[in-house]
Amino acid sequence: MDVSESVIDGDVPATTVVVSDTAPRQPHSKVQRIESGANEPAVDVPPDSHRDNSAVAEINGCGMNANGGKQLQVDETNAIGCGALRVVVVAPKAKIPTRAYDSAGYDLASAYPEVIPAKGKCEVRTGLRIALPEGTYGRIASRSLHADSHAINVLGGVIDRDYRGPLNFILANHSDEDFKIEEGERVAQLIVERILTPNVVVVDQLEETERGEKRLGSSGKKDMPS
Numbered sequence: 085m086d087v088s089e090s091v092i093d094g095d096v097p098a099t100t101v102v103v104s105d106t107a108p109r110q111p112h113s114k115v116q117r118i119e120s121g122a123n124e125p126a127v128d129v130p131p132d133s134h135r136d137n138s139a140v141a142e143i144n145g146c147g148m149n150a151n152g153g154k155q156l157q158v159d160e161t162n163a164i165g166c167g168a169l170r171v172v173v174v175a176p177k178a179k180i181p182t183r184a185y186d187s188a189g190y191d192l193a194s195a196y197p198e199v200i201p202a203k204g205k206c207e208v209r210t211g212l213r214i215a216l217p218e219g220t221y222g223r224i225a226s227r228s229l230h231a232d233s234h235a236i237n238v239l240g241g242v243i244d245r246d247y248r249g250p251l252n253f254i255l256a257n258h259s260d261e262d263f264k265i266e267e268g269e270r271v272a273q274l275i276v277e278r279i280l281t282p283n284v285v286v287v288d289q290l291e292e293t294e295r296g297e298k299r300l301g302s303s304g305k306k307d308m309p310s
């Protein structure tokens with residue numbers, strides 16, 4: 085996808101820069117200043133900022149155009165309607181989450197170099213803040229590559245739709261060696277999952293089922309030779 089940036093009107097604040105398939109590139113854009121931590125200065129957006137991702141962006145996902153939510157011409161197989169994943173970049177070296185191939189997850193990169201000590205853990209800062217589409221939550225998951233080769237996995241990782249703080253996550257290193265993370269290295273992925281949020285109803289009894297209270301491998305036991 086040949087992405088370019090533009091300042092748009094409408095749903096998105098005028099100071100917001102979007103990644104879009106169709107919008108012309110603007111010469112220079114001032115990024116919306118937001119409250120940020122000491123390590124997350126608000127940044128100016130240079131013309132080619134989509135290259136280093138120092139921009140505020142709305143990511144094209146689920147067949148919806150980032151440009152004001154208008155529908156893009158999309159492959160029918162990808163035409164599942166949902167709102168955009170909106171991203172504010174607050175660290176100069178932050179990377180906008182992207183999907184490789186038709187992956188479920190948007191890769192998340194660390195905006196800072198880090199070292200996860202052997203048998204230890206570390207908070208990774210993406211330098212981003214996000215707003216998830218209605219009816220979804222975000223789940224930060226390990227990248228299979230790191231889980232397999234270095235026994236790295238994500239702890240926690242539930243991102244509420246209404247959360248507006250820094251998008252950080254905890255990586256645990258279960259191996260015997262320190263794990264170095266380079267600035268800009270993709271070390272996790274964000275999966276946007278649809279959710280149901282039913283009312284909680286207190287009842288006296290629950291309906292009976294075949295499983296009942298059986299658990300912990302009970303379904304396999306009946307097939308085992310005695």
Ligand SMILES: O=c1ccn([C@H]2C[C@H](O)[C@@H](COP(=O)(O)OP(=O)(O)OP(=O)(O)O)O2)c(=O)[nH]1
Nearest residue numbers: 224239240241242243244247250251252253254
């Ligand atoms: O890996 C994570 C986990 C959480 N959060 C943020 C987003 C999430 O919406 C918020 C709260 O997370 P969660 O609901 O898992 O934590 P809690 O301990 O239940 O806190 P709260 O009472 O604030 O919901 O913290 C992250 O940025 N990264």
